[in-house]
Amino acid sequence: MNIYFACSITGGREFESIYQEIVAALTKDGHEIPTSHLAKSEAVENERLLTPRDVYERDVNWINNCDVLVAEVSIPSHGVGYEIGFALNIGKPVLCLHHKERKVSKMITGNPDPALTVCSYSSIEEAVSQIHTFLQSL
Amino acid sequence: MNIYFACSITGGREFESIYQEIVAALTKDGHEIPTSHLAKSEAVENERLLTPRDVYERDVNWINNCDVLVAEVSIPSHGVGYEIGFALNIGKPVLCLHHKERKVSKMITGNPDPALTVCSYSSIEEAVSQIHTFLQSL
Numbered sequence: 060m061n062i063y064f065a066c067s068i069t070g071g072r073e074f075e076s077i078y079q080e081i082v083a084a085l086t087k088d089g090h091e092i093p094t095s096h097l098a099k100s101e102a103v104e105n106e107r108l109l110t111p112r113d114v115y116e117r118d119v120n121w122i123n124n125c126d127v128l129v130a131e132v133s134i135p136s137h138g139v140g141y142e143i144g145f146a147l148n149i150g151k152p153v154l155c156l157h158h159k160e161r162k163v164s165k166m167i168t169g170n171p172d173p174a175l176t177v178c179s180y181s182s183i184e185e186a187v188s189q190i191h192t193f194l195q196s197l
Numbered sequence: 198m199n200i201y202f203a204c205s206i207t208g209g210r211e212f213e214s215i216y217q218e219i220v221a222a223l224t225k226d227g228h229e230i231p232t233s234h235l236a237k238s239e240a241v242e243n244e245r246l247l248t249p250r251d252v253y254e255r256d257v258n259w260i261n262n263c264d265v266l267v268a269e270v271s272i273p274s275h276g277v278g279y280e281i282g283f284a285l286n287i288g289k290p291v292l293c294l295h296h297k298e299r300k301v302s303k304m305i306t307g308n309p310d311p312a313l314t315v316c317s318y319s320s321i322e323e324a325v326s327q328i329h330t331f332l333q334s335l
């Protein structure tokens with residue numbers, strides 16, 4: 060599958076190692092992750108070199124062409140919130156994952172869209188397992 | 198006008214006093230702000246008492262009925278990012294304001310939607326002035 064993986068960039072990188080492990084697991088499963096570079100440590104610096112318009116158009120194009128969007132939402136992010144809404148609006152299945160000790164906006168957890176799934180996790184193994192369950196349910 | 202004022206709740210309240218001053222200025226101008234209580238210090242605690250579904254449906258209903266959405270985006274927030282996309286998608290004019298020393302996601306600053314305006318400010322007076330200019334431009 061083509062999986063758009065969404066994570067915080069400007070908002071903070073405290074969960075960067077989690078992002079990297081999720082991307083590694085999905086890549087190992089044979090999925091295509093157009094955003095895989097955004098999980099890397101150099102992502103913040105590399106994204107700074109692109110114009111805002113280029114980033115917007117690249118990301119929207121990737122969402123239009125993905126099969127599903129998987130978002131790590133432990134760290135608040137305007138961009139990821141926007142992307143979740145954008146993907147749901149064009150009918151893409153969306154999985155939002157967050158660490159069980161991190162609160163998530165009620166605009167995400169309260170969204171009744173049947174294409175949206177929100178899960179918490181306490182370990183990287185559990186996060187990857189939640190993604191597998193979500194993908195199998197499609 | 199009916200102005201939906203969007204600000205971070207779960208994501209952090211460091212800019213709470215700015216939220217309050219913006220809401221006070223718009224109320225003084227005679228505008229109706231359905232979200233005015235979200236600028237108050239007790240907002241985090243009060244919102245906790247509501248179910249996620251109730252918050253989602255209340256906020257979406259307010260966005261559907263507003264004339265414009267004004268978002269303070271200095272503090273990252275999934276909810277505010279989602280709301281900005283939701284409002285643009287139904288054709289509402291949107292103003293995103295951020296402190297000049299705070300970075301904003303390129304999914305916001307790079308969005309080519311002509312209904313979206315993004316401005317920075319260095320003082321509360323400048324923030325209110327930017328809102329006045331935006332409202333007069335409509």
